[in-house]
Amino acid sequence: MCLENTALVAGRHLSFSLLPIGAGDTRQYAEVKRDFQARPEEMSMRYALERFIAEIKDAILATGKVPADLIEITTPKPNIPADRTFVTFKAAKALGIDPNRLAADLAATLTLPPDSLIGEVSASGPFLNFSLHPQRLAATVLEEIMASGTAYGTLTDGAGRTVVIDYSSPNIAKRMHVGHIRSTIIGQSLVHIFRALGYRVIGDNHLGDWGTQFGIILAAMQRYGRPQSEGEAAMAELEALYTRYNAEMKDDPALEEEARRWSLALEQGDPTARALWQWCVDLTLRAAQRNYDRLGIRFDYAYGESFYEPMLPGVIEEALRSEAAFRDVDGAVVAELDKLPRFIIQRSDGGTVYMTRDIATIKFRIQEFNPSHIIYVVDARQELHFRQLFAIVRAMGYAHNVELVHVPFGVITTPDGQPLSTKKGNMVYLEALLDEAVARARALVDAKSPDLSPEERAAIAEAVGIGAVIYNDLYQDPRRNITLDWDRMLSIEGNSAAYLQYSHARCRSILRRAAEEGVGSETPDLTLLTHPSEQRLIRHLARLPEAVREAAARYAPFVIADWCYATAREFGIFFEQCPVLRAEPPALRAARIQLVAATATALQNGLALLGIKAPERM
RNA sequence: GGGGCUGUAGCUCAAUGGAUAGAGCACCGACCUUCUAAGUCGAUGGUUGCGCGUUCGAGUCGCGCCAGCCCCGCCA
Structure with missing residues (x-):
């Protein structure tokens, strides 16, 4: 592997797409969603909206006019004055009646249980609209949030099941650059989201710590000496050593031979080679850890590719025995499956490849963790690789009850659409990216909040700067390419991390003041929260x-980002329209304080799912 | 040549086959002696790349085009 190649691609080693790929096909959200819907016996009915929807279904069912399997409840567009709708077209057709009439009949005959969360029911043409009961909703939701605290939003859908998430995957002896942050940030958010859904989540950093390039790296370190520095500087030195050796090797066959000897020595477990390699791995991981700590990244395991080395002969033998692959005339082991391009799992010289290690990795993960899903957060350019990988493991008889998912993401480009690469000299490395983001955030905080202590301003700047980097990666569908545009990334208005954090800080500010002024200790009357902006906020x-459920079903953190943003906007409107500390009577004031507290809690939880910190003050 | 992804307002993006396609940015205008103006409100802005089809209903599903990016290595 050469530097030029790897520079262009991101994560998963050759620095190389969000649809689950099962047996070579892609599936749509509606199909995938079924996998994530709570099984009836596990439905806790804990949250208000779940109860609301269940009540709607029960009420329709109780009329005896529509069988259960024809009752499908949808969420109407915001301009429709209803919270949920039964669209009657399909049911009416199946029953042989007019949709408008069915809706009208149901509206006339429905009866609601006492204390129902359903407020109003009305037919609008073929749409049967249900609205939440404002007062009961307010009381129910706020009590839920206050009771759950940091657990608000968590579910039990995944209880007893395990998902393995494969993300970040930096290369040993190389700096982490912008290409690696996408996998790292998206992967970590998916870890949070699946944990929130109740799954046991195994986060695994599949290090690029093996392969022929280590022959060159080891030979170069031996010849020119090891890097003396630490962190990214040390990584830069290693890259320089590699480049220098690689260049000199072209004119000197002896150097090439030496690199080959080191490569062989490493694979055969030579103690000197192993020690030098391990030193290199440790150095890289220490450097990476500084970035991971700042970004809030935590793995459960970091089994690198090297970990799977001993399993490879067995894997190749199994592939042959199961006839998933065959030995070609030149001795290589190849596979041709599902009309996919032919690929190799063992070279004619006996060596193994990336694919071989990935097959072993799946086998190991299934044996070790018994997961329901294995999720790969890897660059879209490796889509074919994963289709081939998933095809061969199925052909080998593995993973029958495991959803193998590749979450693909697009590349990062400059604002004018140029790819970032070392060759072009416009590469941005992760540490520098984070430093720059925090520095820019610091300038903002200094300008906006000069009264805060320098220590607090530094802490806020770190949260805002890092938050901006994370949000830049999570606010949209991962499949899209993103641009590295400092102005947009560090934007503090509109759909930005800073706006979300600011909204949370405003909530906290009100709550602090309430405590300082000793107001709001009266018994709140949550049923007084009937102002349109209060109701909109509560519904949200x-x-x-x-x-959370949808984000997991779609492997899409941006669903959470959208929720956070909409929450912040609704709060902003409420903040303008409804005085809190000066509200009268006191029971309303106390209720609004609770609404603000609930908003802060929920927003903080949402941001936590993205991996973004929510400062108390900004 | 084969395959994949993307195409929605000037720009960046949303929209579970359903009702009038929504936000932000930019631009123009309004609101701070009242809880953080990193905010809020208003105005402007659309033939959802093109065509045909399926459907009671299509930005969404199918087929065919067009454009951009990507993949098709005994590299990772």
């Missing part, structure tokens, strides 16, 4: 659990 807060 109620949706966090379903946002």
Whole structure:
């Protein structure tokens, strides 16, 4: 592997797409969603909206006019004055009646249980609209949030099941650059989201710590000496050593031979080679850890490619025995599956490849963790690789009950659409990226909040700068390419991390003041929260659990980002329209304080799912 | 040549086959002696790349085009 190659691609080693790929096909959200819907016996009915929907279904069912399997409840567009809708077209057709009439009949005959979360029911043409009961909703949702605290939004759908998430995957002896942050950030958010859904989550950093390039790296370190520095500087030195050796090797066959000897020595477990390699791995991981700590990245394991080395002969033998692959005339072991391009799992010289190690990795993960899903957060350019990988493991008889998912993401480009690369000299490395983001955030904080202590300003700048980097990666569908545009990334208005954090800080500010002034200790009357902006905010807060479910079903953290943003906007409107500390009567004031507290909690939870910190003050 | 992804307002993006396609940025205008103006409100802005089809209903599903990016290595 050469530097030029790897520079262009990101994560998963050759620095190389969000649809689950099962047996070579892609599936749509609606199909995938079924996998994530709570099984009836596990439905806790904990959250207000789940109960609301269940009540709607029960009420329709109780009329005896529509069988259960024809009752499908949808969420109407915001311009429709309803919270959920039964669209009657399909049911009416199946029953042979007019949709408008069915809706009208149901509206006329429905009866609601006492204390129902359903407020109003009305037919609008073929749409049967259900609205939440404002007062009961307010009381229910706020009590849920206050009772759950940091657990608000968590579910039990995944209880007893395990997912393995493969993300970040930096290369040993190389700096982490912008290409690695996407996998790292998206992967970590998916870890949070699946944990929130109740899954046991195994986060595994599949290090690029093996392969022929280590022959060159080891030979170069031996010849020119090891790097003396630490962190990214040390990585830069290693890259320089590699480049220098690689260049000199072209004119000197002896150097090439030496590199080959080191490569062989490493594979055969030579103690000197192993020690030098391990030193290199440790150095890289120490450097990476500084970035991981700042980004809040935590893995459960970091089995690198090298870990799977002993399993490879067995894997190749199994592939042959199961006839998933065959030995070609020149001795290589190849596979041709599902009309995919032919690929190799053992070279004619007996060596193994990336694919071989990935097959072993799946086998190991299934044996070790018994997961329901294995999720790969890897660059879209490796889509074919994963289709081939998933095809061969199925052909080998593995993973029958395991959803193998590749979450693909697009590349990062400069604002004018140029790819970042070392060759072009416009590469941005992760440490520098984080430093720059924090420095820019610091200038903002200094300008906006000069009254805060320097220590607090530094802490806020770190949260805002890092938050901006994370949000830049999570606010949209991962499949899209993103641009490295400092102005947009560090934007503090509109759909930005800073706006979300600011909204949370405003909530906290009100709560601090309430405590300082000793107001709001009266018994709140949550049923007084009937102002349109209060109701909109409350309805939105109620949706966090379903946002978590959808984010997992789509492997899409941006669903959470969207929820956070909408929450911040609703809060902003409420903040303008409804005084809190000066509200009268006191029971309303106390209720609004609770609403603010619930908003802060829910927003903080949402941001946590993205891996973004929520400062108390900004 | 084969395959994949993307195409929605000037720009960046949303929209579970459903009702009038929504936000932010930019631009123009309004609101701070009242809880953080990193905010809020208003105005402007659309033939959802093109065509045909399926459907009671298509930005969404199918087929065919067009454009951009990507993949098709005994590299990772």
